[in-house]
Amino acid sequence: LAKTTQPISMDSYEGQEVNITCSHNNIATNDYITWYQQFPSQGPRFIIQGYKTKVTNEVASLFIPADRKSSTLSLPRVSLSDTAVYYCLVGDITKDSNYQLIWGAGTKLIIKP
Amino acid sequence: DAGVIQSPRHEVTEMGQEVTLRCKPISGHDYLFWYRQTMMRGLELLIYFNNNVPIDDSGMPEDRFSAKMPNASFSTLKIQPSEPRDSAVYFCASSSRTSGRKNTGELFFGEGSRLTVL
Numbered sequence: 001l002a003k004t005t006q007p008i009s010m011d012s013y014e015g016q017e018v019n020i021t022c023s024h025n026n027i028a029t030n031d032y033i034t035w036y037q038q039f040p041s042q043g044p045r046f047i048i049q050g051y052k053t054k055v056t057n058e059v060a061s062l063f064i065p066a067d068r069k070s071s072t073l074s075l076p077r078v079s080l081s082d083t084a085v086y087y088c089l090v091g092d093i094t095k096d097s098n099y100q101l102i103w104g105a106g107t108k109l110i111i112k113p
Numbered sequence: 114d115a116g117v118i119q120s121p122r123h124e125v126t127e128m129g130q131e132v133t134l135r136c137k138p139i140s141g142h143d144y145l146f147w148y149r150q151t152m153m154r155g156l157e158l159l160i161y162f163n164n165n166v167p168i169d170d171s172g173m174p175e176d177r178f179s180a181k182m183p184n185a186s187f188s189t190l191k192i193q194p195s196e197p198r199d200s201a202v203y204f205c206a207s208s209s210r211t212s213g214r215k216n217t218g219e220l221f222f223g224e225g226s227r228l229t230v231l
Binding site: 036041042043044045046049087101103104105106 | 222
C-alpha cells in the first residue's frame with residue numbers, strides 16, 4: 001500500500017491560489033490519487049481524483065506528472081471557508097484488496113483574510 | 114438521499130460501560146467502513162464490509178471491539194468494556210464501485226460519533 005507525504009500545514013490569504021503537493025514515491029501502476037477535505041467536526045469529503053496528467057472539476061485541479069510520484073492539488077482563489085485539512089491518498093480502488101486506503105496526517109490549510 | 118447517518122453524535126460514558134455506535138449507509142452502497150480518528154493517530158480504518166460481510170477487520174484494536182452488519186442498511190460498532198483510550202471520533206463511511214463520480218469508488222462519510230470515556 002502506497003504511503004503519502006504532505007506538508008503538515010500551510011497558510012495563505014483569501015483570493016490566492018493554493019497548491020498542496022503530495023509525494024507518493026511507491027505508487028503502483030494501478031493506483032489512483034484521491035484528495036479529500038475535512039472540516040472540523042465533519043467527516044472527510046471527496047474533492048478530486050486522477051490517474052495521470054491533469055484533472056479539473058468545479059472546485060479544484062489535480063496535476064500529476066508523468067512519473068506519478070507526486071501530485072499537486074490546486075485550489076483557485078481560496079476563501080476563508082477553504083480552511084480545512086486536506087488528505088492525499090493513493091490506492092487501487094478497482095480491486096477489493098486495496099480498499100485499505102492509508103490516511104496520512106493531511107495538510108492543515110489556514111486561509112487568512 | 115440523506116447521506117450516511119450515524120448515531121449518537123456524542124456519547125459520554127464511564128470506563129467499563131458498553132458503547133454501541135450505529136450507522137445507516139447510503140442506500141445502494143455495498144461497502145461500509147468504520148474509521149476512528151484521534152489527534153495522535155489520525156484516521157484509522159477499523160473494519161470494512163462488502164455486501165454485509167466483514168472483509169478486513171485487521172484494524173480492530175482488540176477483542177473489546179466488535180462490528181456487525183445484519184443487513185444492507187444498518188451496522189453497529191460495539192465496545193465492551195470501554196476504556197478511556199477509546200475516546201475518539203468514530204466515522205462510518207459507505208461506497209460502491211461507481212458511487213459519486215463514475216468509477217471512482219468515492220467514500221461518503223457520516224458526521225461521526227464523538228466518544229468520551231471517563
